[in-house]
Amino acid sequence: MKIFNLFLISLLLISNIIAQDFDFNEPKVSIGGYGELHYNSDKIGNQPTKSSLDFHRFVLFLGYNWNEKWSLKSEIELEHNFVRNGQGELELEQAYINYHHADWFGFNVGVILPSIGLLNEFHEPPLFFGTERPVYHNLIISTTWFGNGASIYSFFNGFDIKLTLFETLNSDKFSYSQGIRPGRMKGYFPDASRFLYSARLDYLNISGLKFGGSVSFNNAKGDSTNTDVIISEIHAKYDANNIVAVFEFGNINYNSGILRKSQGFYFDIGYNFSGFFDWDAKIQPFVRYSDINTASKTSSGGLNEKLYHFKEIMVGISIKPIEQIVFKLDFSERTRESDKRKSKFINLGAGYMF
Amino acid sequence: MLIITFLILILNLIVLPQSIKENVDKAIENCFGKTIRIEYDKLKIEDKLKIHIEKEVGQKFYSDEVYLYRIFNENNLIGYGLLDNVIGKSLPITFLVLYDNSGTILCSEIIKYREPYGGAVQSKDWNEQFKGKNHNSDFKVGKDINGISGATISVYSVTKGIKKLTLLLNNIFDK
Numbered sequence A: 001m002k003i004f005n006l007f008l009i010s011l012l013l014i015s016n017i018i019a020q021d022f023d024f025n026e027p028k029v030s031i032g033g034y035g036e037l038h039y040n041s042d043k044i045g046n047q048p049t050k051s052s053l054d055f056h057r058f059v060l061f062l063g064y065n066w067n068e069k070w071s072l073k074s075e076i077e078l079e080h081n082f083v084r085n086g087q088g089e090l091e092l093e094q095a096y097i098n099y100h101h102a103d104w105f106g107f108n109v110g111v112i113l114p115s116i117g118l119l120n121e122f123h124e125p126p127l128f129f130g131t132e133r134p135v136y137h138n139l140i141i142s143t144t145w146f147g148n149g150a151s152i153y154s155f156f157n158g159f160d161i162k163l164t165l166f167e168t169l170n171s172d173k174f175s176y177s178q179g180i181r182p183g184r185m186k187g188y189f190p191d192a193s194r195f196l197y198s199a200r201l202d203y204l205n206i207s208g209l210k211f212g213g214s215v216s217f218n219n220a221k222g223d224s225t226n227t228d229v230i231i232s233e234i235h236a237k238y239d240a241n242n243i244v245a246v247f248e249f250g251n252i253n254y255n256s257g258i259l260r261k262s263q264g265f266y267f268d269i270g271y272n273f274s275g276f277f278d279w280d281a282k283i284q285p286f287v288r289y290s291d292i293n294t295a296s297k298t299s300s301g302g303l304n305e306k307l308y309h310f311k312e313i314m315v316g317i318s319i320k321p322i323e324q325i326v327f328k329l330d331f332s333e334r335t336r337e338s339d340k341r342k343s344k345f346i347n348l349g350a351g352y353m354f
Numbered sequence B: 001m002l003i004i005t006f007l008i009l010i011l012n013l014i015v016l017p018q019s020i021k022e023n024v025d026k027a028i029e030n031c032f033g034k035t036i037r038i039e040y041d042k043l044k045i046e047d048k049l050k051i052h053i054e055k056e057v058g059q060k061f062y063s064d065e066v067y068l069y070r071i072f073n074e075n076n077l078i079g080y081g082l083l084d085n086v087i088g089k090s091l092p093i094t095f096l097v098l099y100d101n102s103g104t105i106l107c108s109e110i111i112k113y114r115e116p117y118g119g120a121v122q123s124k125d126w127n128e129q130f131k132g133k134n135h136n137s138d139f140k141v142g143k144d145i146n147g148i149s150g151a152t153i154s155v156y157s158v159t160k161g162i163k164k165l166t167l168l169l170n171n172i173f174d175k
Helices: A002-021 B002-015 B019-032 B047-057 B124-128 B152-174
Strands: A028-044 A050-065 A070-084 A087-102 A105-112 A147-156 A159-167 A195-206 A209-221 A226-240 A243-254 A259-271 A282-298 A309-320 A325-336 A342-353 B037-044 B065-073 B076-087 B092-100 B105-112
Touching: A159 A209, B019 B065, B019 B076, B019 B092, B019 B105, B047 B152, B065 B152, B076 B152, B092 B152, B105 B124, B105 B152
Parallel strands: none
Antiparallel strands: A028 A050, A028 A342, A050 A070, A070 A087, A087 A105, A105 A147, A147 A159, A159 A195, A195 A209, A209 A226, A226 A243, A243 A259, A259 A282, A282 A309, A309 A325, A325 A342, B037 B065, B065 B076, B076 B092, B092 B105
16 A cells, blocks of 8 residues: 555656646746828828828737736827827736647636727738728727727637627627717726627638628617617638738618718738749838728618718739738728719838737 | 555646656657657757757747657668747747657657647647658748647747757757
8 A cells, every 4th residue: 555655656756847848938027019100191182182191000009917817918009109188008908817728728817909900900011911901990880999898709710709799898888980980988987887798709820711600689778868779790811822911891880879880891912022032131012902880870861872982993012021021002992872972092011010 | 655646646747747658759740650669858959059959940949958859660760850849928838859860850849838818729630731841841830830820829830939949959960
């Protein structure tokens, strides 16, 4: 019996040594971030051209891992250089505790980003074409959409699933021109009697391709309105063999109020020409076509359903000397459906992530 | 006493991160077959070599040691393995690269992934791209290695990590 006991104790010691040997993780702070400087020149219809130089976003990521399973992720963002009298924004965009049990199960709670659309969670400048984020991500699936909530996630056999319980939208703020965008509460004392429920599924096991979609439901409420909102979107991105192709389509249904539906889509096709020349830098010209209508169906019908409908074509180029730094140039023309008014935009940008 | 020891042992097995060793053994068997014998040891990387490789690849080693596996079929050395870590967004990614005895990659596998995002870097298809590469290969994302949407940081980290290990193994051969 003593020998058996000794054997067990030896086994215990050996297993401890092996385990320590392979325990690579240690508590640690990590820092990251991204930023982008933009030059924008906008000519809306017959109005005179307006141009501006804007350090649009400066974001710092701070993380800490207590151990392999428990970590903190946070992001603080300063928009437009400084904050004064309602101009510029200082935002706590992310601040959540993450528990990663294994690939098939993890959860996070705190200030999070709902997993809706391709860009909301992955919005660093080198990751998308165009100096500004696609107009689809301004007006249909608004990024960066952040707020208080919790989500559980699972990655299994190439399927990436996320279920999110998120703060409500404020239905008083919904508008013809911007859909749900002004209704985001940004974590500022959202009404906790109701939530947005969101489910997203992606498939990633085809080399270079990511595709999936999400459905979200919210009984949104403001001081004077109460609206059921259903946000559905599908998305796909292919990035391989020097080709980058993106497609997203989103639809938002509202069951009451003046606004009944917002809808839009866009697609990008880009090609990395440096593949021909064996250059390390990436040179990626692209074209984008967008079709956006934030008020595609309204309770009153008529002109409102055309006034906010536009089509936009963009051509541009992204130059990445290294993967984390990007210089961008793009030209676009937007045509309003109601009166065929044309607006022209020229944008230049420099962005980074680390 | 026996019961207490036994209980501690069980608890120990559950709580401590032994899955890395098991996953490594499994990955080696998947690559080389089951009729093999594995020996492993920690390999200390000389400072001069470490700096040289780090500069060439543009990524620091996680520590000054990696795990070196020697794989035998009966008594014949048929391949090597190197186990190391790279930092993803903020947490280490533990990965294993397996080579034939000329230093050409046979298999690569993510042994442990700890981040909430970018788990697709573990996909077999993506790892399959490293098969056949050696110290002369480019290891450039967008060129000879495809990216993964939503796993950009992990893709770049692991690709550089695999290049580092491949150069390291080649250097061991030179000696």
